[in-house]
Every structure is written in structure tokens, then in C-alpha cells.
Amino acid sequence: xxxxxVAGARTGEDAEDLRAWLTGLEGSPAVHETxxxxxxxxxxxxxxxxxxxxxxxQGIARRRCLACATAVxxxxxxxxxxxxxxxxxRGCGQSIVEVAAGLSVPDGEHVDWVVVGVRxxxxxxxxxxTDMLVDHQPLSQVLSAL
Numbered sequence: 001x002x003x004x005x006v007a008g009a010r011t012g013e014d015a016e017d018l019r020a021w022l023t024g025l026e027g028s029p030a031v032h033e034t035x036x037x038x039x040x041x042x043x044x045x046x047x048x049x050x051x052x053x054x055x056x057x058q059g060i061a062r063r064r065c066l067a068c069a070t071a072v073x074x075x076x077x078x079x080x081x082x083x084x085x086x087x088x089x090r091g092c093g094q095s096i097v098e099v100a101a102g103l104s105v106p107d108g109e110h111v112d113w114v115v116v117g118v119r120x121x122x123x124x125x126x127x128x129x130t131d132m133l134v135d136h137q138p139l140s141q142v143l144s145a146l
Contacts, residue, residue: 006091006123006124006125007091009090009091009125009126010125010126011123011124011125011126012119012124012126013124014098014119015036015048015098015100015119017119017124017126018036018098018100018117018118018119018126019034019036019100019102021117021126022034022100022101022102022115022117023102025102025115025128028113028115028131029104029106029112029113030104030106031102031103031104031115032103032104032105032106032108033102033103033105033139034100034101034102034103035100035101035103035143035146036048036098036099036100037050037063037072037074037099037100037101037146039065039067039068039070039072041065041068041070042067042068047065047066047067048098048099049065049066049067049096049097049098049121050063050064050065050066050096050097050098050099051063051064051066051086051087051095051096051097052064052086052087052097052099052118052129053084053085053086053087054084054087054116054129054130055082055084055130056128056129056130056131058080058082058084058130059077059080059130059131059132059133060073060074060077060080060081060082060084060130060132061073061074061077061116061129061130061132062074062077062078062081063099066096072146074101074114074116074132074145074146075114075132075134075142075145075146076145087118087127087129089120089122089123089125089127090125090127091120091123091125092120092122092123092125094120094121094122094123096120096121096122097118097119097120097121098118098119098121099116099117099118099129100116100117100118100119101114101115101116101117101146102114102115102116102117103139103142105139108139109138109139110136110137110138110139111134111136111137111138111139111142112133112134112135112136113131113132113133113134114131114132114134114142114146115128115130115131115132116128116129116130116131116132117129
């Protein structure tokens with residue numbers, strides 16, 4: 001794990017650094033579980049690089065696999081879609097990211113909150129994309145909707 005600050009911004013070398021960053025967010029509910037989001041269309045070789053769109057004010061996000069262009073709306077984002085712009089890194093302008101979700105699972109079985117973060121694959125900058133309140137949904141149901 002190589003979390004560091006570069007020009008005042010948190011950076012990481014891989015998706016595990018993104019997961020660690022999500023668990024250490026301050027001023028938010030505790031993150032008990034993290035998961036790197038990968039495209040399920042590729043069997044055991046699940047690519048993690050994607051383009052993302054998100055609107056933090058609306059609590060929506062969608063990721064598009066770089067390898068096959070399959071788009072996946074996170075949780076109920078498709079129902080409330082506002083056509084936000086594609087995310088681009090504030091450091092280098094790159095749009096290709098690794099995506100991970102941090103889940104607040106206080107009882108170990110039900111999710112109350114999800115935060116979605118990204119890591120720029122060019123410069124490693126870590127950033128939040130959006131967060132979503134979840135009405136005490138079973139962990140397995142939330143994971144399948146990410």
C-alpha cells in the first residue's frame with residue numbers, strides 16, 4: 001500500500017490503495033467493507049478499468065467497462081439518471097479510472113450507506129465520485145447492484 005500526497009492530493013498506486021483510502025474517510029459513516037468494481041462480462045478475467053459518470057448532489061453513478069463498453073448503473077441510478085458528464089481527473093485530465101465502493105455495514109449484514117471512489121490510472125489521484133444512502137438493504141443485494 002502506497003498512499004501518499006502529491007501536490008496536496010491523495011494518490012495511490014493500485015486499487016488496494018483506493019480501498020484503503022475509502023476506509024479512512026473522515027466525517028462520514030464508518031466504512032466496514034470495500035469492493036473493487038469490475039466488469040462481470042469477462043469471466044475470471046474481470047477488468048477493473050472504466051469510465052465513470054456521477055452526480056454527487058443526486059447520489060448517482062454509472063461505470064462503463066473500458067474493455068467491452070458494458071455500462072452498469074450503480075444501485076438505483078438508472079431510475080434517477082441526470083446525464084452528468086464523464087469524470088476527468090483534476091490532476092492530469094485522464095478519464096480512465098479504477099472504481100471501488102465503500103459500504104457502511106454496522107450490523108455486518110445490512111448496508112446503510114455506500115461511497116464510491118475512483119483512482120486515476122494515469123497519475124494515481126484518489127477522488128470521491130458520489131455517495132448513496134441505502135435503506136438497510138442486505139449486503140448481498142447491494143453488492144449485486146454495484
